[in-house]
């Protein structure tokens with residue numbers, strides 16, 4: 001039986017892409033708010049015995065997480081065999097350490113909660129800094145799609161003479177891969193976070209890079225504080241106005257306009273979150289990764305005679 005794909009509000013384009021790329025059935029899910037703010041859920045497709053895929057963006061996660069839970073629980077109530085989540089942006093990974101006494105390790109709490117009602121998870125470039133693998137905090141099978149090939153392709157087509165710049169050591173993992181695939185040099189800065197919107201950066205010697213077009217690449221742009229500070233420091237160092245690329249364009253409040261006003265030459269993002277800056281399509285990479293998760297686990301070979309323990 002083919003899987004069935006349900007979209008939570010706002011994820012219709014990705015859900016349609018997944019249905020067609022995976023040969024899955026588009027499912028009908030009616031999710032709306034009662035006047036008192038509670039969520040109404042109704043499944044309009046037969047799910048008994050099937051794998052159900054819920055597509056749910058988890059930016060601004062608090063308002064989306066409970067409807068996600070209720071949709072998953074309703075699918076199970078109606079007999080779905082497996083409920084998988086495709087969350088192009090996965091929330092609650094930034095509080096991955098107790099920074100100050102008394103704080104909650106919300107990355108772990110959220111992971112434990114999602115793991116309690118889902119059977120698998122696909123996301124794009126999760127914010128893995130002090131947590132090395134999603135499997136360290138998720139108790140369900142997880143698969144990660146990397147946006148790097150799509151970003152590298154964009155750079156090869158539109159801006160081949162780039163110098164890629166990652167704002168902090170965590171960004172090394174994807175900036176180095178994009179640089180390799182795009183055939184560009186790259187460097188990584190040192191960042192210290194001073195507050196929710198403020199960071200301090202250390203730049204290496206930039207003189208030798210003046211011939212290149214700088215491109216800032218980061219996984220998340222939220223307040224844009226990191227990108228704004230980097231743009232300012234690069235301009236001070238005499239480099240041209242940089243292109244800014246974010247995998248996950250959260251852009252809280254006026255962050256997008258603030259980054260443009262700060263002097264970015266252009267601001268682009270991947271379509272993991274629907275936003276005016278979307279220019280790099282990762283839907284196909286997500287579909288390939290979901291296909292991996294749908295593969296049955298390799299069956300165990302029967303023990304051969306030679307491998308048998310001596311009697």
Ligand SMILES: O=P(O)(O)OC[C@H]1O[C@H](OP(=O)(O)OP(=O)(O)O)[C@H](O)[C@@H]1O
Nearest residue numbers: 094129193218220221222223224225226
């Ligand atoms: O647009 P902004 O509001 O600046 O947020 C985006 C930045 O925040 C995240 O790192 P963070 O500083 O949380 O990294 P950490 O894991 O080192 O704490 C992310 O990797 C970006 O660099």
